[in-house]
Amino acid sequence: MTGRFMANCRICDGILHEFIDLGQQPLSDAFPAPGATEGEFFFRLAAGLCQECTMVQLMEEVPREKMFHQDYPYHSSGSSVMREHFEETARRFLKDALPGPDPFLVELGCNDGVMLGAVSAAGVRHLGVEPSGGVAEVARGKGVRVRTAFFEEETALAIAAEDGRADVVYAANTLCHIPYLDSIFRGLDALLKPDGIFVFEDPYLGEIVERTSFDQIYDEHFYFFTARSVRAMAARFGFELVDVERLPVHGGEVRYTLARRGRRTPAPAVAALLADEERAGLAEPATLDRFAADVARVRTDLVELLRTLRAQGRRVVAYGATAKSATVANYCGIGPELVEFVCDTTPAKQGRLTPGSHIPVRPARAFGDPYPDFALLFAWNHAEEIMAKEREFGEAGGRWILYVPEVRTV
Helix, strand or coil: CCCEECCECCCCCCEEEEEEEEEEEECCCCCCCCCCCCCCCEEEEEEEEECCCCCEEECEECCHHHHCCCCCCCCHHHCHHHHHHHHHHHHHHHHHHCCCCCCEEEEECCCCCHHHHHHHHCCCEEEEECCCHHHHHHHHHCCCCEECCCCCHHHHHHHHHHHCCEEEEEEECCHHHCCCHHHHHHHHHHHEEEEEEEEEEEEEHHHHHHHCCHHHCCCCCCEEECHHHHHHHHHHCCEEEEEEEEECHHHCEEEEEEEECCCCCCCHHHHHHHHHHHHHCCCCHHHHHHHHHHHHHHHHHHHHHHHHHHHCCCCEEEECCCCCHHHHHHHHCCCCCCCCCEEECCCCCCCCECCCCCCEEEEHHHHHCCCCCEEEECCHHHHHHHHHHCHHHHHCCCEEEECCCCCEEC
């Protein structure tokens, strides 16, 4: 079974220039049990650039119900860095963006409620919209109001009727997951107050190209935003890009702020980022074709290193059974013959196999029992946090294998 092929842009119906094909890929968060790998869902993971609005997007759409469901395993609060990031985000909203006596904030894809928990604790009216039932229940346990649903126009109309209009709608690592943005923006128009804002943050195409971080491309990430493509998208639906902020989390993101056209004066940061993108050629097919060539080089170098280490009898394990590691493992053909196992702190993944590549997933305690010679760091975006936690691995002579922006050992 495969996804639905897209020949035209989902935003403006423009022609797509396909620039990278990462091969047949599984659902990145579907970890099968040993002996239960028959019938895995695969699709062709390829990305294209719209030659009209410049939006970069996947060439095949995976049905949303296959990715976001009751057993969705990712928890935003699993990283101390991300907890701090979302708690600071909540503090900023509470201080600057929630005016009046009864402000109302809605979060799309609230996950386990790490951001809204702080909003709830401050006594501010809020609502999370989260389609994955398991993490939604965790959020409710933190005192967060959650509607278990996919956000779209119909959902927004129901929320506005029940709770009134929102001052802020926020989404973190969520909007890029949603192909049907026409319905999203109709929903935003119905839900936001006239002067309300939509704030979202997602992986930034500029960082992906600069770092050759191709593993940011996987089933859940349908769009890869730039200031230019977001500006064009917003204008199409009656909104305007009024602010941008570069963020260090998740390997480099941008936080975009949209308002209805003419309601706010765009910040200087918008023009500055647009100029940076023009200089970097992010809307040029040739730039993205070069990125694809760099990705192929990383694959060659990484596979060669792993094969050499195993031929030398060195033990290699991986660290972090992340969603994006599915792209690396399946594109590079990395299986248990090259990597013994992946250690991960998520209980729902432990005892299972990585999607498609079928590397065993073990608890974090297996990492030091005993330490391997080398550790392939799939969770490279948390490198500082992980290396500090696993300091004894380095002290014992262990080496980390990194592949962003190039293959190296540290």
